[in-house]
Amino acid sequence: MEDKSEHVSVLLEETIEALSVKPDGVYCDATAGKRGGFAKKILEKLATGMVVGLDADPEAVESLKADIGGDRRARIYRANFRDMRELWEEEGLPGLDGVVMDLGLSTEQLADPRRGFSFSSDGPLNMKYWADGPGPTAADIVNEAAEEELTEMFFRWGERHARRIARGICDARRSGRIETTGRLAEVARKSAPPARGGRDASTLVFLALRAEANRELEAVEKGVRAAVDLMNPGGVLCVITYQSAEDGLVKRLTRKMARGCRCDEERESCVCGEGTAGIELVNKKVIVPSKEEIARNRRARSAKLRIVRKLTKEPQ
Template identity: 40%
Template sequence: MLKHDTVLLQEAVMALNVQESGCYVDGTYGRGGHSALILESLGANGRLIVIDKDPVAVEYAHQRHANDPRVFVWHGSFRDFPQALHVAGVTEKIQGVLLDLGVSSPQLDDAERGFSFMREGQLDMRMDTSRGESAAQWLNHADESEIADVLWRYGEERFSRQIAKEIVRVRVHSPIETTIQLADLIANVVRKREPGKNPATRSFQAIRIKVNQELDDVEACLQQAVEWLAPAGRLVVISFHSLEDRIVKHFLRDVCSVPSLPKGLPVIPVFIQPPMRMIGKAQRPSDTEVQGNVRSRSAIMRVGERVA
């Protein structure tokens, strides 16, 4: 099992405010760092629903928690956590949802998963390798305009059109199948380099988001969390890039705010009180954590609490 350092471990579980008899969803199990700490605070009547798209992570969770009746393991996207709750027999509102977004270290470090432009491997990028279209499959049939749109929208890549044009030109003669093949193609197109950043960084991020429908999953999950959280239930989300964090930030701003009302109302009616409130400010890893785990440097955590 490849090593994985859980980001904001103590901070996230503390923000979740775990109650002994509560029911919690860890929507991105990974290698179980957050789940293990949650279980330390759960009593015998508590429940933990762990979810992951990655079959390897799901198998690891099954093995690790095989003898713990409090844990229910489900293979799928966190956007479908209500379905996991149903299968697990949970019918009442829950006390917390935790999302640790992004790619885990074992996924990045396994060359065959195709997430890293630093390692030679098949260009897969699927978090769930049991279904869906790989990055290579998509790149080798998508229209030039669609590729350019994805690179710009999800990677904010300034050279999106030039990269898309080169992909379409090259694939006619040689299908794009490996990570290094794509990374080299991008490097040949991107002439203006960002200091300290590989020229393939933005494009790899964009393609990964597209293949895994990451932002759609986040938006869907956040909406459902509001419906499923019990009063005082917490939503804790750790994001790793600006697109994810923007969605989380705007969502919490909207659900924690009173809608615009006519001036002069003496009292705000209960039925239009915001359903959630912010808990603290956005939190980033400490300097000590970043020094020990450089991949945590871009993480940002936001927390909301159900109030009604």
């Protein structure tokens, strides 16, 4: 029986197949998490090669170090993948044959009330992958952002009642700071009608705040560009997303990089004629989990995998 409190890797087989791990290759699991599901699978296939595991969350990194840090083929770092380029330079790490980015948060992070990611349990409104790291917490954003900023933020992540919820938050904070997940969920639920499909009214508000507190879209764009730069020709990058805003970004960005030109990123193909593609799209159609995987692991239901291959050594 599957333990629902433990993170189960999503699209693991499809991703490992796409990487086609070489025994002497160098790979990066850029979101290794506490359990390092992808890093461990890569390790199984390595002989003299190396896997570099990164995670922004120090608690996850400590657990992973205790688990596989003793393996001479594994190097584990607390690092945000947006800073991969700097890390590679500082540590003198070798060029990569493959990179995995499995975005978002793990089951363990979501379930831990101390982290403040979930509206289902009460805890401090933190929501940062590195809880004590630099930058504002979700509570700082909720209490200090202007009503218009909150509205825009909630809209960006798909909340139809963004305006009403932002106004509700601003009214509520006049009688004291909103410091807990329970209080924020209560305010969101009071401000908007129940969401469709039995979803909690605060679901997208929590998602938007987590993304904002961690500057996730910016990190994904920087991380994808850095990963491509750091890969050897033929290297493969696999990105798994769980939200349409993230998937849309990865889709537009990789299409643009595959054309290597000046055209508007919404365009399907190049019209400026200046394309110097550095990558090719391996799957034009997004890969999604099988029905069997979704039945085994509900968290997989929104996952999407995009794969690209590096063609040249030139930076994008």
